Amino acid sequence: MKRELFKNKYSVIFTVVAIITVVLFISCQAVFTFSPFQFLQRDPSKLPDEQKEAYARNALASGDSEQMAEAYEAINQMLQDNPNDPDLNLLAADLASGASGLNSMISSLDVEGGLDSLNEALESLNPEMLASIPVHVTVAENNDGNVSQSQYINAGVAIIANEAIEAGGFDKVDWESSSEELEQAKDFAEKGGVDLESYFG
Incomplete structure (x- = not known):
């Protein structure tokens, strides 16, 4: 019985992973038609706030985890003065999803590899960045932010991965x-369109 229960929980993770993979595939279509790397040569910490946001969105488009980590720190600076800003928090959540390695892990995960593949994938993740994703999504949600399904799902997967x-x-x-x-x-998963209740009870 216990063995079957764990099997179901792993199935939940794979289900969520599959959904996010589709979301990421769709959202990444624009990456190959836009090259933000020249803009990303600048130090984001020295930019005015408006340019920090532009830098952050370019970092997201680049798909570069190091650039997203730098952009995350820049947006986090802005959140010191505006901690409840829903748009900034959602931008920070997206950056953390990339900087944590979550997006890369999902896109490269060998779903047929089973438990070993899942556990190996954990080694590439940044726990601190992962932990920040649900925090930012929660703040945005509590302040009438327009949280997308993929952002909810990322937050749910981040919690499971950190556990x-x-x-x-x-x-x-x-x-x-x-x-x-x-x-x-x-x-989070339910708000993202994934019903885990049948798996976790």
Whole structure:
């Protein structure tokens, strides 16, 4: 019974991964028609706020995780003065999804590799950046932000991935003691169009 339960939970993760892969594929179509790298040679910390936002959006379009990490820090500076700004928080969440390695992990994950593939993928992730994704999405949501389905799903997957990182693997997670985190992940996933209730009960 317990074995079957864990099998279902892994199925949840693969379901979410598959959905985000489609979302990322669609959103990345514009990347190949736009080259922001010249603009990204600048130091974002020294730019005025409007240009920091432009830098951040160009970093997202570039798909470069290091550029997104720098852009995230620049947007985080702006959030010091406007912590509840929904648009800035959603921009920060998107940057963190890229800078954390989550987007790259999802796009390159070997779904047929099973549990070993999932656990190996965890090694490429930045836990601190992952943890920031649901925080920014929550702030945006609480301040009437227009949170997209992919942003909700990213937040849910980030929570699940961090639980696995802290435990040393998906198979090492004590899912019963992680009910609060899983409830939040389920909530995000449901808002993103994925019903995890049938898997987690």
